[in-house]
Amino acid sequence: MRKMNLQQKMRYYAARFGRDEDASIAVETVIILPALFWAYLTMFSIFHAYRQHTVNLRAAFTIGDMISRETAYLDSAYMNGAQDLLTYLTAAEESNTAIRITSVKYDANNDIYKRDWSKKRGWVSELGNTAVKKLGDRLPIMKHNERVMLVETWVKYNPPFDTGLSDHEIVNFVFTRPRYAPQVLWDPSSGS
Numbered sequence: 045m046r047k048m049n050l051q052q053k054m055r056y057y058a059a060r061f062g063r064d065e066d067a068s069i070a071v072e073t074v075i076i077l078p079a080l081f082w083a084y085l086t087m088f089s090i091f092h093a094y095r096q097h098t099v100n101l102r103a104a105f106t107i108g109d110m111i112s113r114e115t116a117y118l119d120s121a122y123m124n125g126a127q128d129l130l131t132y133l134t135a136a137e138e139s140n141t142a143i144r145i146t147s148v149k150y151d152a153n154n155d156i157y158k159r160d161w162s163k164k165r166g167w168v169s170e171l172g173n174t175a176v177k178k179l180g181d182r183l184p185i186m187k188h189n190e191r192v193m194l195v196e197t198w199v200k201y202n203p204p205f206d207t208g209l210s211d212h213e214i215v216n217f218v219f220t221r222p223r224y225a226p227q228v229l230w231d232p233s234s235g236s
Contacts, residue, residue, distance in 0.1 A: 086207040093203060096134070097214055100199050103133035104216035108195040111145060111228060112220040118145070118163075119234035127165040130197055140200040142166020145193065147228055148176055148219070152188035156180070160191065161230040168198060170236075183219060191227045192219040 048056065107126050111118070126145065131138045147160035157180050162170040171179075171194075184192065197216045203209040222228050 082207065085205045089203045089205050089207045089209050093201065093209055096199075096201055100134050100197060100214045101216050101218075103130050104195055104197045104218045106133065107143070107145075107197070108193060108218045108220040111193045111195065112223050114222075114228050115225045117229050117231035117234075119231040120236065121234070123163050123165050130199070134199050136199050142168045142198040144168050144171065144196045146171045146176065146196075147191055147230070148179075148183060148194050149189060149191045149227075150183075150186035152186075157183055160227065163230065163236060166198065168196070182217060190221070192221050193228055194219045 107129060110129075111126070114122075123143075123145065127138065127141060127143050130136075130143050131141045134141065142164070143166060144162065144164040146162040149158045149160055150156075151158055157176050159171055159173050159176040162172075162176075164170050179194075183194070186192065195216075195218045197214075197218075199214045200211070201214050202211050
């Protein structure tokens with residue numbers, strides 16, 4: 045072998061390294077395993093997030109359906125039970141769930157939605173008439189003096205792994221017409 049300068053030696057060893065196939069599987073494994081592991085955790089986290097969104101939406105529809113069948117007055121104990129049901133169905137902690145139930149009436153003469161009553165549990169506030177009027181584009185088309193029960197739920201979501209998904213609230217907006225009575229009433233003597 046003739047004498048080479050530093051640049052030639054580097055080219056020679058780089059070419060030799062490129063042609064060498066000994067232990068290439070071990071090197072490839074070391075390079076690709078972390079990427080495969082991260083990809084698996086990312087796919088798991090995304091699947092988990094979609095699953096949790098679906099579970100929360102189903103819980104909101106369940107509570108809306110439950111309320112739509114009521115013929116007796118709703119009260120404070122009923123609201124506590126609705127939040128407990130949301131917490132149970134979503135497998136969340138009670139401090140991570142909030143619910144707001146609002147009875148909404150449509151006034152066709154003035155083409156506006158009005159609030160009969162609104163009650164909440166958790167960190168959200170009750171809906172006022174002004175807020176209900178602004179929801180007109182999200183509410184269904186209704187007959188004069190018809191009512192719907194609006195159920196809104198919030199659940200704080202924390203992804204199982206830190207792969208790029210951020211913590212956020214899963215918010216659902218569900219409305220249901222009362223089934224067995226023209227309106228679901230709130231018992232004013234039970235407080236809020």
